[in-house]
Amino acid sequence: MKEEDNHNHQSVIGKGTWLDKVADTLIKREKKLGRKLDLIRVESGLGASGIPHIGSMGDAVRAYGIALALQNMGYKAELIAYSDDMDGLRKIPAGLPDWLKEHIARPVSEIPDPFGNCHASYGAHMSSLLLDGLDGAGIKYRFQSGREAYKSGKLVSQIDRILQSSEKLGKKIAEFVGQDKYVSVLPYFPVCSSCGRLYTAAAEKYMPDEKKVTYACKGSRIGKNEVAGCGHKGEADITKGEGKLAWKVEFAARWQAFDVRFEAYGKDIMDSVRVNDWVCDEILGHPHPLHVKYEMFLDKSGKKISKSAGNVLTPQMWLRYGTPESILLLLFKRIAGTHHVGLEDVPALMDEYDSYEGLYFGKVKEDNQAKLTKIKGIYEYINKLNPPKQPAPHAPYHFLVQQASIYPSDPDRLEKVFARLGKYGMVKEKSDAIMRKIQLAANWADDNASRVGDEKFEVQLTDNQRKAVTELIGVMNEEFAGVQETPENAKALQSRVFDIARANGMEPKEFFTLLYRMFLNADRGPRIGNYFLDLGAERVSSVLKRYL
Known part of the structure; x- marks a missing residue:
């Protein structure tokens, strides 16, 4: 028996979660590559062109989870939160002012803040919303603005090598993803010095000695719309951040410049990641980071949660109803599979976190050892490897x-x-x-005032349970209508519930759990006698009738 226990114990990596498995794979890979492990950087890209949602936050939180798992293994690790604030505005997100039309295709860090003058730019405001969400959840990161990286020359040697290999690159992109655009155009978007737009200026020739790109502002198709160019011809200096790399190659430049060893990605940018991996390995001579692919966050109707669709669920909205821990539970629980997520998930995740805490402190029993190990591990990661000394008080x-x-x-x-x-x-x-x-x-x-009190949770009644519920309705209406809540009355009602359970072949505990499920969508709750008298016979009966 001992030997078997020992074997099971051996097969648990770290704290037994998917975060530990990824961290373990990463370390094995790094050792094989022979790279230094004194500081391991993980990265998350922050979109700065729209309102950040729970999915955008998920990317950074999960990368931070990997950093925590690495720290748990004894390595120094940090998260770089890289803001894509050099990106051009492609369309106006739902609910933002119309005057932004004039700024389509301009870098978001050069557009005024549409929410008033609280931030230096549109891009700075959007980034700050996500950073505020990360701060609210206690996530530690090192912020890197894309604009600053380009303007201060942090990416110059990468841009130079990529542009010098543009011919080879253009063919490879066409072969990989069937896009032949970069066979004739450099994978670099200059910002037109005349109209200030990105994407409209086609980069024609790279002059490596001067580190400059010649361009003509001819216009471009952005999404479904044509954006006219201004006709200006000019030169962009790559050392001064007068343009940015195309997405198909930019990740690679970042990965090498900041020595990134891990970055997760959503399946919507799979092709870009494949190309970037090749660029990183072959053009920049830097082994690409380890990746994990995750599914996108969808709303309850199955639509992708996105900045432009206007179905955004932001960290701020969530934190109005739920704790930071409930968000981290949503994001750390698993990475595989599609997440259909909405604010209506907050109550269940709040209760689920309490159940994890109950299991962690041994207040609730779990016989499946592997499941218990994993739950305890997730609980420790939610608490940033510094769990509380005792559980907080719980109430459904x-x-x-x-x-x-x-x-x-x-x-x-x-x-x-x-x-x-x-x-x-x-x-x-x-x-x-x-x-x-x-x-x-x-x-x-x-x-949610209109919904409170009218909710019906998913409860399927057996014939016995149906009979017991019907009897309880009778008891409430005949014996306890208008009865005041006193200790004696509460005790009397409590013992009537016991009697009804036993008379219908049920353990009282089973009947109480059923009632908590029907009223609170929870497995435990307040003393039924006091609770039902407080609610009143009429309200109790109307809730019970919903399940018949």
């Missing part, structure tokens, strides 16, 4: 929402909800964590 999210909805405009609302928790024996003492949770649930109750 829907319960907090229900309670908050009872006192919509009461100035002492949070205190009153907290008092209810004490009365039901769910918490012993006040803490910042529980008051913060009550506030988040109150925000949910306020913004």
Whole structure:
């Protein structure tokens, strides 16, 4: 038996999560390549052309997770958050002002801030929203602005080598992805010095001695629209950031310049990554980073969450209702498979985090050892390898929402909800964590007032359970209608629920769990006697009837 345990123990890598597996693969690969491991950099690109959403944040958070797994293995690792703020504005995201039309194809770092003058540019504002989300979730990173990288010459030697190999490159891109554009045009977009646009100026010739590119501003097709050029002919100096590399080669330049060893990517840019890997290996002589491919985030209707579609779910929106830990759980739980995500997932993830915490501290039992190891590992990564010394007080999210909805405009609302928790024996003492949770649930109750109380969770009743529920409705209406909530009455109702369970061949625990599922979408909750009397017979009956 011992030997078998030992074998199982041996097969767990790190903390038993996908983050550990990736970190382990990365270290083995780096050792094979013979590269130095004194500092391992992982990278995430931050889009700066639209409102950052939960998917954009996911990219950075997961890269940070890999850095944590590397740190857990004893290596020094850091996340570089690289903002694509030299990118040109291709279209106006939903809800932003029309005057941005004049700025189509201009680098986002050269466009005024559409939200007022709180940031130096459009690009700086968009980047800051994502960085704010990362800060809110406690993610550590080193910020690198793309504009700064180009203007300060950090990418000059990479641009020079790529442009000197442009003929070979153009053929390779055509062979790889069937795009022959770069056979005749350099993979570099100068910013036209006359109209300030990117993409409209075609780079014609590279002069390596002067480190300059000649161009003609002829216009270009951006998405579905033609953007006219201004006709200007000029030269762009690559040492001064007067242009940027095309995406098909830019990642490679970044990877070599910043010695990046890991970057995940979404399947929508698979082709670009393949080309960049080749450029990194063959043109720049730098082994490309290890990658993990992830699926895109979709909304509940199955549409891709995107900046321009206007179905954006931002970290800020999530953090109005959920803790940073609930976001990290969503992003660390798994990387494979498509995520259909919406704000309606917040309550379940809040409760799921509590269940992870319960398992971590041994308050909840789990017999599957591999599953337990993985859950404990994810819990430690969510807590940045510094888990709390003891669990926070737990209360089902829907319960907090229900309670908050009872006192919509009461100035002492949070205190009153907290008092209810004490009365039901769910918490012993006040803490910042529980008051913060009550506030988040109150925000949910306020913004979803029409839905609170009308929710029906997924519960399938057996014949026995159906019979027990029907009996309970009768008991509530006949024996407890209008009955005040006192300790004696609560005790009487509690014992009636016990009787009903046993009379219908059920363990009381099974019946209580069923009731918590129906009312709170949770496996445990407040004392049923007190809770039902507080809700009132009428409300309890109407909820129960929904499931018949």
